[in-house]
Amino acid sequence: MLQTGFDGKVKGASPGEVDNSPERDTGAERRLRRKLDLRLVPVIAFLAMMNSIDRVAVTFARLKGLQSDLHLTDVQYDTVLAVVYASYCSALVPSNIFIHHATRPSAYVGCCVILWGFISALTGLTKDYNTIITCRVLLGLFEAAYFPGCAYLLSSWYPRKELGLRAALMTAGGLMAFAFGSLWAAAVLGTMEGKLHIAAWRWLFFIEGIVTVTAGILSMWLLPDYPHNTRWLSVEERCLAQLRLAKDIGEADVDSEEASMFDGLRVAIKDAKVYLFMLLAFSVGLSSSFTNFFPTLTATLGYSTTVTLLLAAPPWILPTTVGVINAWHSDRTGERFFHLVIYWWISIIGFVISLSTMVTAARYFSQYLMVLLHSGYMLLVTWVANAIPRPPGKRSVAIALTIGSGNVGTLVGSYMWKESWSPQYHPSFLICLCSLLGATALAFTIRTMQMWENKRMEHLEVDELEKDERERIEKAADLEGMTFDDAFRRRKRLPHIY
Numbered sequence: 001m002l003q004t005g006f007d008g009k010v011k012g013a014s015p016g017e018v019d020n021s022p023e024r025d026t027g028a029e030r031r032l033r034r035k036l037d038l039r040l041v042p043v044i045a046f047l048a049m050m051n052s053i054d055r056v057a058v059t060f061a062r063l064k065g066l067q068s069d070l071h072l073t074d075v076q077y078d079t080v081l082a083v084v085y086a087s088y089c090s091a092l093v094p095s096n097i098f099i100h101h102a103t104r105p106s107a108y109v110g111c112c113v114i115l116w117g118f119i120s121a122l123t124g125l126t127k128d129y130n131t132i133i134t135c136r137v138l139l140g141l142f143e144a145a146y147f148p149g150c151a152y153l154l155s156s157w158y159p160r161k162e163l164g165l166r167a168a169l170m171t172a173g174g175l176m177a178f179a180f181g182s183l184w185a186a187a188v189l190g191t192m193e194g195k196l197h198i199a200a201w202r203w204l205f206f207i208e209g210i211v212t213v214t215a216g217i218l219s220m221w222l223l224p225d226y227p228h229n230t231r232w233l234s235v236e237e238r239c240l241a242q243l244r245l246a247k248d249i250g251e252a253d254v255d256s257e258e259a260s261m262f263d264g265l266r267v268a269i270k271d272a273k274v275y276l277f278m279l280l281a282f283s284v285g286l287s288s289s290f291t292n293f294f295p296t297l298t299a300t301l302g303y304s305t306t307v308t309l310l311l312a313a314p315p316w317i318l319p320t321t322v323g324v325i326n327a328w329h330s331d332r333t334g335e336r337f338f339h340l341v342i343y344w345w346i347s348i349i350g351f352v353i354s355l356s357t358m359v360t361a362a363r364y365f366s367q368y369l370m371v372l373l374h375s376g377y378m379l380l381v382t383w384v385a386n387a388i389p390r391p392p393g394k395r396s397v398a399i400a401l402t403i404g405s406g407n408v409g410t411l412v413g414s415y416m417w418k419e420s421w422s423p424q425y426h427p428s429f430l431i432c433l434c435s436l437l438g439a440t441a442l443a444f445t446i447r448t449m450q451m452w453e454n455k456r457m458e459h460l461e462v463d464e465l466e467k468d469e470r471e472r473i474e475k476a477a478d479l480e481g482m483t484f485d486d487a488f489r490r491r492k493r494l495p496h497i498y
Contacts, residue, residue, distance in 0.1 A: 029244060032237050036157055036224070039232075041169050043222045044150045047113060048173030050212045051146050053181040054120040054139065055084060057208055058132075059295050060185035061201035063305045069199060074419050076129050080136055081292055085411035087140030089404040092148050093265065096400035099149045100393055101261055106223035109153075112145035113216030121209025124202035147174075148400040155385040155395060156226055157241060159248035160497050161331045163385060168327030168378040172320045175374055178294060179316035184208075186309035227253075243479050248389075250491030252475035255391045256468035264393025273449060274398050277384050280442040281406035284377055287347070287435035289413020290370060290428070297367070300423035301360050315367045319343075323375035327382070334497050336383040337447040343376035344436045351433040355426055373436065380406075386497045387450060390472055409435075450498040457492055 058066065058080060067077050099105045119138045126132040147170075154166050185204060193200040224230040227241035245253040255263065268274050290297060298312040299305075322343075330339040350369025353362055381399055388398045416428050465473070465488075477487035 028236075028240055032233075032240055032244075033162070035233075035237075037166075039222055040154075040157065040224055041166055043219050044154070044170045045173035047109075047146060047150070047215060047219060048170050049177045049180065050113075050117070050208070050215055051143055052174040052177030053184070054116060054208055054212055055143065056177070056181065056292055057120070057185070057204055058123075058136075059292055060181065060189065060309065061204055063185075063295060063299070063308065064189040064193070064201045064204075065199060066201045069201070070126065070128055070132060072129055072132075078415055080129075080132055082411050082414040083133055084136045084140040084143075085407045085414070087137045088144050089140075089407050089411070091141050091144035092400040092404040092407075093397060095145045096148045096152055096396045097261065097264060097393075099145065099152060100264065100396040103229065104225050105149065105153055106225050107220055109145055109149055109223060110216050110220030112142045113219055114213050115216075116142035116146075117209045117212025117214075117216055119209075120212055121206050124205030124209070148396075148403045151381045151385070151399050151403070152396045153224070155389075155399070156245075156253065156392065157224065159244055160386050160389070161248075161334060164327040164331040164336075164379055164382045165324070167382045167385075168324050171374070171378040171381075172324055175316050175320045175323070175371075178291065179313040179320070182295070182309045182313040182316075186306050186313075189309070190306050239479075246476035246479045248494075250476060250487065250494045251390050251469065251472035252479060253390065253392050254472060254475060255393045256471060259391070259393060259468070264391065264395075264397045267391070267394045268388075268397040268401065271388065271394070271398070273387055273446060274401060276442055276446050276449075277380075277387070277398065277402045278405035280439055280446065281380060281402045282409040283435045283439035283442065284344070284373065284380065285406035285409025286413045287344075287409075287432040287439065288373055288377065289410050289416065290432060292410065292414060293417045294367075296417070296422075297425070298364075300425075301364060311364070315371050318368055319371045319374040322372065323378040326375050327378055330379055330382075336379055336386065336498055337443055340376035340379050340383070341440050341443055343372045343374075344440060347371075347373035348433055348436050351429045351436075354429045355433070358424065370432075383446075383498075387446070391468060447498045450496040454495040457495065460492060462488055 062077065066072075072080065099108055102108050116139055119135055119142060123132060123135045123139075126135060150170060151167060154170065155163060158166055188204045188207060189200045191200075192198075192203040195203065224232070227238055227245070230238065230241075233241070242253070294315075295308060295312050299308045301308070301311065303311065326339050326343070330336060347370050350366040350372070353366035353369065357363065381402065384398050384402050385395055388395050413431075416431055417425060418428075421427055462470075462485075473487050473491055474484055476491075477484050480487065482490075
């Protein structure tokens with residue numbers, strides 16, 4: 001009979017006690033996947049939307065007087081935008097190391113969501129530069145738990161050819177923040193001015209903060225923990241979840257028994273692919289820095305505040321829709337590289353149009369092309385998780401470092417949209433264009449390295465395995481009820497996805 005120990009792991013059962021037949025797996029996996037898709041994916045997608053809305057709300061508030069009410073200079077306003085990324089990036093790796101070792105990641109993520117929602121609401125009470133800077137620093141610290149933490153959580157549940165779509169749906173929530181957030185801001189800023197003698201931009205922060213706090217409370221109950229200890233799954237479903245990951249890579253999704261808390265960081269910084277992914281994310285983050293200035297760029301078309309916000313919304317529906325379809329196709333084909341870079345090349349065309357003309361229709365059309373870079377960017381974290389799947393501690397750190405580097409790029413980019421360069425912003429668009437060209441070269445380099453690793457794997461011998469790698473294959477063999485030799489041969493036939 002299957003039993004679970006205190007940690008929720010299956011105890012006292014041999015692999016033969018679990019029905020691993022193909023027929024059983026097909027039906028059981030489908031039911032498990034449906035349960036996760038209905039509970040995990042919608043929650044993280046909604047939290048992603050609130051994560052982005054709370055972070056960029058200051059750009060909407062600027063259009064209705066935040067900068068003048070707080071007496072901010074242009075440099076101070078740029079710093080208000082940038083400082084959230086500085087605190088955010090500094091907390092990403094420690095947060096993901098913690099969530100990897102946490103017993104209940106659902107509680108950790110939920111608490112952080114509540115705290116950043118509270119800080120977002122407090123931003124509506126700020127009176128000057130010092131108070132809003134304090135709020136933005138704290139906002140970045142608490143938001144650091146969300147995106148890399150949930151990306152790692154997804155990779156702890158879904159095999160490689162299911163991960164891209166789910167990660168894209170999470171990122172789609174963030175992109176919809178720019179569409180829905182614009183409409184939300186237009187409604188609040190257009191109707192709440194002077195209500196209870198409070199400026200409309202302050203109401204914007206109050207309302208968004210309350211919604212986020214509520215979502216954080218609910219997420220603590222809705223989100224899963226890990227495959228071995230999620231309370232709302234049966235024992236058999238927990239075992240199946242672990243088995244799916246072992247079958248996908250040929251190795252159990254566990255760290256070495258001797259691994260310390262910081263071993264994931266130690267092995268990650270020794271892998272050249274991690275640095276290449278970091279540079280790649282930085283380049284794309286730099287080129288996507290226009291995102292935080294999107295309302296400002298749309299305002300150069302010459303319309304009123306309300307019309308500007310309404311015009312800023314539709315372009316974001318395109319990359320969201322295209323990105324989800326692109327991720328689904330990437331999962332089906334098992335290919336990542338071209339599913340990323342094709343959309344970056346389309347964005348380059350958008351930057352060229354923005355560099356070439358100030359005609360209103362052409363500039364607005366170019367915005368639709370520019371935002372398509374996110375359709376490819378959606379898959380970057382998935383590619384990291386696929387390229388560095390084991391050990392999980394290393395994967396957790398690699399995901400955090402990549403996301404952090406992307407945000408450093410955005411941080412640097414927040415200073416390249418100078419008021420003195422408006423309304424053409426020629427230097428800004430040129431930097432974006434060159435960054436995407438560099439990103440394409442880096443992505444090609446990573447793809448080449450993975451092709452070489454696949455060839456090396458085909459000729460790998462048992463005595464060449466490292467100790468922790470052998471342990472993971474042995475545990476995968478135990479889970480699947482096969483011999484080590486069979487498990488090793490199967491591992492050699494499971495190539496990296498690139």
